[in-house]
Amino acid sequence: MFTEPIPVTLLTGFLGSGKTTLLNQLIQQLPRSAIIMNEFGEIGLDHQLLKKTDGPLALLSGGCICCTVVGALSPTLKNLFMASSRGEIPQFERVIIETTGIADPAPIFDTLINERWIAARFQLNSVVTTVDAVLGDQQLDSYFEAVKQVAVADRLLLTKTDLADHHSAAALQARLAAINPAAPVITVQHGRVDPALILNAGLYDPANQTSEVKKWLNERRYRPAASITVMGRSAEAPVHDNRIRSFSVTFDKPLEWTGIYAALQMLLNLRAKSLLRMKAIVNLKGKDKPTVLHAVQHILHPPAELPEWPDDNRHSRFVFIVADLDAELVPQILREFNDAYASGLLPAPAAAR
Numbered sequence: 001m002f003t004e005p006i007p008v009t010l011l012t013g014f015l016g017s018g019k020t021t022l023l024n025q026l027i028q029q030l031p032r033s034a035i036i037m038n039e040f041g042e043i044g045l046d047h048q049l050l051k052k053t054d055g056p057l058a059l060l061s062g063g064c065i066c067c068t069v070v071g072a073l074s075p076t077l078k079n080l081f082m083a084s085s086r087g088e089i090p091q092f093e094r095v096i097i098e099t100t101g102i103a104d105p106a107p108i109f110d111t112l113i114n115e116r117w118i119a120a121r122f123q124l125n126s127v128v129t130t131v132d133a134v135l136g137d138q139q140l141d142s143y144f145e146a147v148k149q150v151a152v153a154d155r156l157l158l159t160k161t162d163l164a165d166h167h168s169a170a171a172l173q174a175r176l177a178a179i180n181p182a183a184p185v186i187t188v189q190h191g192r193v194d195p196a197l198i199l200n201a202g203l204y205d206p207a208n209q210t211s212e213v214k215k216w217l218n219e220r221r222y223r224p225a226a227s228i229t230v231m232g233r234s235a236e237a238p239v240h241d242n243r244i245r246s247f248s249v250t251f252d253k254p255l256e257w258t259g260i261y262a263a264l265q266m267l268l269n270l271r272a273k274s275l276l277r278m279k280a281i282v283n284l285k286g287k288d289k290p291t292v293l294h295a296v297q298h299i300l301h302p303p304a305e306l307p308e309w310p311d312d313n314r315h316s317r318f319v320f321i322v323a324d325l326d327a328e329l330v331p332q333i334l335r336e337f338n339d340a341y342a343s344g345l346l347p348a349p350a351a352a353r
């Protein structure tokens with residue numbers, strides 16, 4: 001029987017960027033994995049490329065997991081869990097979900113975080129995005145979905161490096177770091193990677209990971225919001241990258257939870273398409289311990305208290321990756337909502353109490 005929530009790794013990446021190749025390598029090393037493959041088209045073919053695995057395999061065919069078949073993810077996870085509990089299929093230790101190459105991962109987060117039955121039994125563990133070292137640059141130029149997949153990743157895997165020249169691979173790596181400064185870029189050939197480098201990457205269980213939180217947040221990799229110019233940057237930068245801003249916001253005084261919650265709700269709801277990723281370790285008034293927050297697009301993970309601060313720094317630190325939004329607006333919204341609630345100008349929203 002399962003006692004702890006089962007870790008889920010989300011494997012995303014643009015069409016043909018090497019997801020199935022990676023999966024084939026992973027399942028050799030991690031045979032006790034349940035695989036969920038999402039395939040486009042009525043008759044999926046990708047699973048036929050998957051090597052034999054001891055773990056269960058579930059297919060979500062006939063559409064993309066982020067739109068037409070999103071409702072199928074929850075029953076699929078339930079069926080896997082129940083069948084394994086009853087001994088009808090082998091026990092599994094983790095789930096790996098491979099999305100279609102054009103999927104937007106936000107609805108998958110929504111299922112994993114907001115559906116109670118699922119959230120009690122499964123836990124999102126890491127988001128791994130494959131990027132083709134040869135075609136990635138062009139795909140980032142042409143498809144904003146590809147940029148978003150990079151922005152939400154905990155780990156970026158640069159695939160097909162055997163086919164790319166060193167110079168262009170290095171340039172692509174720099175471009176990825178500009179979009180998502182904190183995600184390590186791991187180069188991969190033919191899907192061969194040490195699973196330890198890509199699993200447990202997301203700090204989705206902050207209670208156990210005080211020492212990991214600094215690596216997870218990695219705010220030193222981000223420029224402060226105030227140093228980012230307003231929309232419409234350099235003419236040479238690729239058009240989609242010009243839409244992306246990644247930056248940090250710091251507050252030195254303890255924050256009012258109701259104000260921060262209201263500010264985040266506003267950013268998440270009004271700007272659902274703008275906010276791609278947010279992570280934070282915050283010092284809240286009246287609390288000795290830090291609170292960890294994170295959101296992917298409009299999905300805010302429930303706040304979690306860490307058992308202790310990772311170091312002497314007691315400042316609240318946020319990192320954001322946004323699209324089509326001026327960086328300076330974000331600290332302004334956080335500050336103004338914080339001040340308004342701290343001074344009692346506004347009543348606390350019910351959900352934040």
Ligand SMILES: Nc1nc2c(ncn2[C@@H]2O[C@H](COP(=O)(O)OP(=O)(O)OP(=O)(O)O)[C@@H](O)[C@H]2O)c(=O)[nH]1
Nearest residue numbers: 014015016017018019020021101159160189190191
């Ligand atoms: N040379 C080389 N080929 C690779 C590498 N990784 C993947 N490929 C090849 O690239 C092609 C696409 O790889 P897949 O693993 O099917 O890519 P995918 O992301 O699952 O593709 P979709 O499911 O169609 O989005 C296949 O022919 C792979 O054999 C690599 O590191 N080097």
